[in-house]
Amino acid sequence: MSKAADYLTKDTAWCPGCGNFPIRQALAEALAELDLAPHQVLMCSGIGQAAKMPHYLRLNGFNGLHGRALPPAVGARVASTALTVIVESGDGDSYGEGGNHFIHTIRRNPHLAHFVHNNQVYGLTKGQASPTSELGMQTNVQTTGVVLPPFQPLAVALTMGAGFVARCFAGERKHLKETMMAAIAFPGYALVDILQPCVTFNKINTYAWYKERCYFPAGHETSDWQAALTLARQWGEHIPLGILYNVPRPTFESHFPALAGAPLNGRPFSPSEVVGAQDEFR
Amino acid sequence: MNIVIGGAAGQGMDTIAHLLGKTLTRLGYGVLLSKDYMSRVRGGHNFSLLRVGSTTPWALATDIDILVALNEETYVVHHKKLRPRASVIFDNALFALPAQEQRGLPTPLGSLARAAGGAILASTVATGAVLSLLGLALPTAEGLIREMFAEALVEQNIAAFRAGYSALLPARPVVAPLPEATPETPQIFIDGNQALGMAALASGCRFLAAYPMTPATGIMTYLAAKQQQYGLVVEQAEDEIAAINMVLGASYAGLRSMTSTSGGGFALMVEGLSLAGMTETPIVVVLAMRPGPATGLPTRTEQGDLNFAIFGGHGEFPRAVLSATNLEDAFYRLNKAFTLADKYQVPVIFLTDQDFADTARSIRPYDFSRLVYERHLATEETAPSPYQRYRLTEDGLSPRAYPGQFAGEVVLADSDEHDEDGHIIEDGAMRKRMMDKRMLKQNALANEMSEPEVYGSTGAEILLIGWGSTYGALREAIDSLQARGKNAAMLHFSDLWPLPLNNVTTLLPEAQYSFCIEGNATGQFSALLRRESGLQTTHLLLKYDGRPWSGEEIVREVEKNV
Numbered sequence: 096m097s098k099a100a101d102y103l104t105k106d107t108a109w110c111p112g113c114g115n116f117p118i119r120q121a122l123a124e125a126l127a128e129l130d131l132a133p134h135q136v137l138m139c140s141g142i143g144q145a146a147k148m149p150h151y152l153r154l155n156g157f158n159g160l161h162g163r164a165l166p167p168a169v170g171a172r173v174a175s176t177a178l179t180v181i182v183e184s185g186d187g188d189s190y191g192e193g194g195n196h197f198i199h200t201i202r203r204n205p206h207l208a209h210f211v212h213n214n215q216v217y218g219l220t221k222g223q224a225s226p227t228s229e230l231g232m233q234t235n236v237q238t239t240g241v242v243l244p245p246f247q248p249l250a251v252a253l254t255m256g257a258g259f260v261a262r263c264f265a266g267e268r269k270h271l272k273e274t275m276m277a278a279i280a281f282p283g284y285a286l287v288d289i290l291q292p293c294v295t296f297n298k299i300n301t302y303a304w305y306k307e308r309c310y311f312p313a314g315h316e317t318s319d320w321q322a323a324l325t326l327a328r329q330w331g332e333h334i335p336l337g338i339l340y341n342v343p344r345p346t347f348e349s350h351f352p353a354l355a356g357a358p359l360n361g362r363p364f365s366p367s368e369v370v371g372a373q374d375e376f377r
Numbered sequence: 378m379n380i381v382i383g384g385a386a387g388q389g390m391d392t393i394a395h396l397l398g399k400t401l402t403r404l405g406y407g408v409l410l411s412k413d414y415m416s417r418v419r420g421g422h423n424f425s426l427l428r429v430g431s432t433t434p435w436a437l438a439t440d441i442d443i444l445v446a447l448n449e450e451t452y453v454v455h456h457k458k459l460r461p462r463a464s465v466i467f468d469n470a471l472f473a474l475p476a477q478e479q480r481g482l483p484t485p486l487g488s489l490a491r492a493a494g495g496a497i498l499a500s501t502v503a504t505g506a507v508l509s510l511l512g513l514a515l516p517t518a519e520g521l522i523r524e525m526f527a528e529a530l531v532e533q534n535i536a537a538f539r540a541g542y543s544a545l546l547p548a549r550p551v552v553a554p555l556p557e558a559t560p561e562t563p564q565i566f567i568d569g570n571q572a573l574g575m576a577a578l579a580s581g582c583r584f585l586a587a588y589p590m591t592p593a594t595g596i597m598t599y600l601a602a603k604q605q606q607y608g609l610v611v612e613q614a615e616d617e618i619a620a621i622n623m624v625l626g627a628s629y630a631g632l633r634s635m636t637s638t639s640g641g642g643f644a645l646m647v648e649g650l651s652l653a654g655m656t657e658t659p660i661v662v663v664l665a666m667r668p669g670p671a672t673g674l675p676t677r678t679e680q681g682d683l684n685f686a687i688f689g690g691h692g693e694f695p696r697a698v699l700s701a702t703n704l705e706d707a708f709y710r711l712n713k714a715f716t717l718a719d720k721y722q723v724p725v726i727f728l729t730d731q732d733f734a735d736t737a738r739s740i741r742p743y744d745f746s747r748l749v750y751e752r753h754l755a756t757e758e759t760a761p762s763p764y765q766r767y768r769l770t771e772d773g774l775s776p777r778a779y780p781g782q783f784a785g786e787v788v789l790a791d792s793d794e795h796d797e798d799g800h801i802i803e804d805g806a807m808r809k810r811m812m813d814k815r816m817l818k819q820n821a822l823a824n825e826m827s828e829p830e831v832y833g834s835t836g837a838e839i840l841l842i843g844w845g846s847t848y849g850a851l852r853e854a855i856d857s858l859q860a861r862g863k864n865a866a867m868l869h870f871s872d873l874w875p876l877p878l879n880n881v882t883t884l885l886p887e888a889q890y891s892f893c894i895e896g897n898a899t900g901q902f903s904a905l906l907r908r909e910s911g912l913q914t915t916h917l918l919l920k921y922d923g924r925p926w927s928g929e930e931i932v933r934e935v936e937k938n939v
Contacts, residue, residue, distance in 0.1 A: 133787050137780050139626065142792070149789060150800050155780035156789040157629050158801075159622065160652050166586075166619040167626025171780070173584050173610050174630030178781055196622075199615035353583070353608040360631030360779060362608075364581040366712075366748035369607060372575050373742055376565035377403075 097130050099123040104153045109144060114265035114291030114302075118212060119151060121268050122181075125275040126154075129179075136179045139168040141188035143219050145212035145291075148183045162192025165200045165209070169347070172205045175358040176348055179279060180207040187217050190226040190246045197248075201255040201284055205347040208278040208285045211248065212265075214293035215300050222296035232299055249327035252286045253320065253340055259285035260323060260340040264309045265292065266302055267336060274338060283346050290334070308334045317341040378555055379438055380507065381455055383424035384447025386417055389500030393445065394425035395737075396504050396525065398566055400518040402739035405560030407433030410568075410737040411925075416591070416675040422450045431556040433739050435703070435849030437927050443510060445503050447486075448472070466506050466545070468499070482510075482545060489540040494533030501534045505541025511555055515542060568737035569729060569846075570595025572704050573663060574603075575743075576711035577635055581750045582661070583609045584634040586623035588616055591675045592731035593637040593665035617642035621649030621662070629658050629790055631779030633715060633752070637663035640682045641672065647689040650724050654694025656790040657767070657775070657815065659718035659725075661711070666730040668923045677923030678731035680845055680896035683905070686726045687874045693812070695721065695819035698874035700728040702830075702848035704738050710871055712748045717825055720753045721818045722777055728873070730896070732925035733846035754778065765797040766790060769810060773817030823875035831880060833859065833866030839939060840888035842881070842914060844870040844902050846925070847894055853928025858935065865935075870902070876909045885912050890939045892916045894931060 102123040109115045126136060133154040140146035142161035149156025155178075157167050164184045172180055182189075189197055189211045200209075216234075217223040223236045226246035233240050252260045259281040263271040271289065278285035290309070292302045312326060312335045323340035348354045380397065382390045391412070398410040409428045415421035428434045439458055444465045446452040449472040452465060459465070459480060467474065469483035484506050490498040501522075508518055515538075522534050567575075574596045577585070587597045601611040614620035620636045627634040638646060643664050653660050664686055668679035686698045697717050701707035707729070714725040755764075755776030764786035768775045775797075780788045789799030794811060796802045829842075833855040843851045851867045858865040868884055870877070885891055891914035893903040898921040907913050918934050920926055 132785070134781055134784055137630070147801065150791075153787060155787045156791070156799070157626060157656075158789070158791045158793065158799075159625070159656075160648060160792055163618065163622045163649070163652075166614070166622030167629065169612070169619075170584065170586065170623035170626025170628070170632075170634065171630040173612070173623075174627040174632035174634075174779070175781060178630065195615050196619055199619065351610050352605050353610050359583050359608075359610070362583075364583075364750055366579045366581070366745045366750055369579045370745040372578055372603070372607070373565055373567075373745075376567045376571070377563070377742070 097127040097132055099127045101133055102126055102152045102154060104151065107151045108147065110295050112294040113144070114214060114293065115145060115148070115212060117265045117268045118210070118271065118289055118291060119148065121272040122210070122275055123152060125272045125279065128272070129276055129279060131179055135177070136181065137171055138181045138183055139164050139171065140182065141184040141193060143185040143188050145183060145185040146188055162188055163196065164188060165193060165196040168207050169200065169203065169205050172207060172348060173354065174360040176354055177358045181279065182207055182209045184211060186211060186213040186215065186225045186227045190248055198251070198255055201252055201257045203347045204258065204283045204344060206282055208275070208281070208287065210275065210278070210287050210289060212291045213248070213288050214291045214297055216293050216297040218293050218296055229299055247328060248286065248288050249339060250324060253324050253327055256344070257286055257340070258283045258343050259338070260327065261287045261338040262290065262336050263287055264290045264305050264336055266306060267309070270336065277338060277341070281341070282343050305334070308332060309336050310334070311337050315339070378429040378442050379440055380427040380429070380443040380445070381424055381441050382427070382445040382447070382503070383422060383451030383455060385420045386415065386423050387419045388447045389497070390423055390425050390447065393500045393504045393507070394427060396518065396521060397427055397507060398737060398739070399521055400508065400513070401429055402564050402566040403517050403521070404513065405558035405562065406555065406739070407431060408566065408739045409434040409437070411437050412735045414676050422454060424451065424455070429555060431558060435852045435928070437925065439927065439929060443507060445507060447499070447503065464510060466503060466510070484541070484544050486541070489544060490537055493537035493540055498533060498537035501537040502541035505538040506545045509542040509545040515539070563742055564739045565742050566737055566739045567704065568595070568735060569701060569704060569707065569733040570735070571599050572708050573701070573711050573729065574599030576708045578603055578607060578609070579745055579748050580633070580712045580715040582633045582635045582715065584624065584627045584632050585609070585636065586612045586614045586620040586634070587637050588614050588620050588642055590639045590642045592667055592734040593639050593663060595734060596637040596663060617645035618649065621646040621660070624660050625649060625653055625656070625658050628660050629656065629779065631754070631782065633719070635661040635663065637665065639665050639667050640669050640685065643682065643685065643689070648691070651690040651692055651694065652792050653724040654690065654692070654696065654815070655792050657722040657777070658790065659722050661714045661718050661725050661727060663727045663729060665734050666728065668921065674923040676731065678846070678896060678925050679921060679923060680730060680847070680901070681921070683728065683873065683897070683901040686728055687905070693816070695723050695815055695822060696874065697723060697725045697822050697825070698728060699725065699872050700845040700870070701733045702845060702869055702871045704740050706871060707733070708743050709747055716749055716751050717822065719751065721822055722774065723818060723822070728845055730846050755782070757783070762786060764788065766799045767795060767797045767811065769797060769814055772821065773814040819875065826872040826875055826877040828877045828880045829868045829870040831866060831868055831884070834864045835866070836887060837864050837866035838889045839863055839865040839935060840884060840891040841865065841867040841894055841931070841935070842885070842891065843867065843894045844873060847896065850926040850928045850931055851894060854931035854935065857928055857932045876905060878910050881906065881912065882910055885914070890915055892918050892935060894918045894926065896920050896926060
């Protein structure tokens with residue numbers, strides 16, 4: 096039986112009170128409750144504070160480049176369908192630098208869970224706007240306030256056909272853990288956008304700001320795409336949390352005969368097996 | 378014997394050329410087939426050039442014995458290269474040749490095609506006409522038609538083929554006779570991209586992620602067609618950044634993987650190349666060069682990305698750069714690229730170009746027993762618990778395990794500078810140790826490089842130096858120079874980085890005239906050679922019009938200078 100303590104390791108470089116701590120705790124608990132051992136789990140991440148997560152949990156990690164967390168995760172699923180693959184990165188990494196990969200990974204639908212720490216600000220580079228920053232937010236670069244309307248990750252994901260779309264709040268840890276478990280188990284691409292206060296650089300979207308606004312919509316049917324889209328776009332006075340949409344569709348892996356059966360990475364091979372390949376050229 | 382088949386894109390020149398090439402190969406001739414095409418789907422002027430010998434020609438020649446002109450432009454472009462006794466097959470219902478042209482063989486390609494089943498069959502009619510001119514029998518080509526076409530299309534293609542064949546029977550004596558054939562020697566007829574695709578397949582590469590880009594796309598289409606039968610995965614990525622990162626993820630997770638692209642795509646990949654260097658993840662990147670900068674000439678050839686392949690990427694990290702010199706060698710050399718990548722946990726760039734990619738030749742079948750499948754993965758003996766991905770060792774090689782390989786152990790790869798566990802660090806001492814560890818591998822790679830091939834006279838007065846796809850042209854130039862009584866040799870590099878220097882430091886100073894021959898405008902290899910060895914050739918021959926070097930051109934340039 097796995098325990099959360101199996102996963103929790105080193106000291107972190109996060110600020111005291113950072114929203115990353117409860118996310119880390121929730122994830123360790125989720126993995127333990129799913130009874131996964133650290134060697135069975137791979138976390139791919141990009142660059143940013145959230146992307147340091149593979150250093151602060153004991154599991155397999157591929158801490159790659161900024162914006163490039165998703166493609167290695169797809170490749171890893173090709174190599175081994177036995178791996179539980181999680182992508183953990185921030186809003187800048189996932190929705191800005193990696194926007195194209197975000198769109199096309201949704202289309203591709205590999206079995207992986209994408210946990211985006213959405214703090215609506217760039218922390219590692221000290222406080223510039225992120226794709227999800229509020230209109231008007233002033234920063235050292237956006238000196239008269241953000242003028243680009245915020246990116247809407249959940250609406251984009253739903254529109255692109257994502258099968259599992261959820262919003263969580265770092266301050267609702269139990270709900271976060273349960274949603275993470277559902278996302279990991281979901282057969283296909285599962286997006287969990289996690290509202291995460293940045294206590295140092297985001298003075299607008301604080302714990303209190305979120306607590307006032309976040310709510311769990313009653314009676315929402317997670318197979319109702321239209322209702323999910325309406326909730327995904329709801330923002331401001333009221334911010335709905337929860338699994339908004341949960342309808343599987345055929346996975347990326349299911350389209351390849353090679354990925355049925357044992358993981359590709361463990362299969363033996365000898366060049367003599369394919370000597371017949373040159374017959375077509377005779 | 379040189380045959381040129383030309384027309385507008387979409388007129389089926391590829392079909393004729395391929396059918397002829399393969400037929401002649403099966404009959405025991407040596408065939409070289411080169412494609413000259415424009416970056417468009419319809420129209421323009423595209424042509425295929427078949428050169429036929431009793432042994433397989435190494436490179437193209439310019440004079441033409443048979444010209445198949447599917448449109449008037451083909452005649453206009455090529456008529457100056459026609460030999461006196463040449464023949465021009467054309468459809469006189471479409472256009473007329475100039476009155477003074479005596480070499481025309483008017484053939485009703487269109488009406489015969491329509492009679493056989495449709496205008497689209499004109500290319501098959503033309504194939505029959507060429508075979509008839511060559512004085513060859515029907516059965517081999519008809520057998521091929523049955524293999525190549527879908528069942529519903531076989532009979533009409535055979536009818537079209539026979540109609541073309543009969544139409545020109547009376548004209549046979551016009552053309553020069555074919556050289557001797559050796560039908561008993563087994564041969565395959567294959568182009569560069571197919572050879573590399575098959576080499577990847579036979580090297581155990583089981584994942585290709587790529588974005589289609591001329592002239593590399595043929596590798597992708599070859600492997601895509603093999604997915605079901607051989608259990609591999611080909612994924613068309615959203616861009617080249619995704620492609621290389623997918624390949625990195627798969628390779629990190631233990632699967633032999635590759636990507637293929639051309640210069641513009643490689644430009645997007647260099648960020649990932651640097652990641653491969655830092656995370657010590659083995660990958661093979663096939664870079665099929667075409668003329669740049671930017672979009673350049675998408676369907677033409679150049680050797681302009683040598684510096685980019687060797688030096689591209691931020692920061693310093695070890696890598697190997699190998700190249701395709703000829704079809705015979707490239708198959709085994711790509712296998713070596715995979716072995717080096719795995720053994721040294723580095724990116725290996727395999728340079729080809731449009732000329733190599735699109736040229737087919739008849740060659741002896743490949744010997745698959747010469748291929749190796751060596752993964753150099755960690756074992757329980759080499760990787761004691763707790764596993765450390767970047768354990769410091771004497772030779773700089775940390776035993777590489779993949780996630781899940783050992784129960785209870787985790788594998789952490791990091792693009793930040795890291796400690797032995799793979800965790801982010803900032804301290805200067807560890808940074809230096811990790812850099813030293815990685816760069817040790819560059820030294821070891823130097824010992825793996827093949828020396829350049831020497832061909833020609835010993836103690837040569839004239840030395841030609843080349844690399845990559847110019848091998849055939851240089852070889853023909855040497856044969857030709859020797860036939861003209863010149864004391865000449867060539868030194869041809871296939872492994873380019875780290876640059877092997879033994880042969881060149883011995884041979885270059887002995888030659889009175891030395892020529893570095895390249896398909897670029899700045900002499901990138903020449904500069905590399907000077908930088909690495911302090912040596913310089915007496916002459917530099919550069920070609921950057923987007924077309925490949927021919928042996929004849931090289932001989933002409935050499936004779937101007939000696």
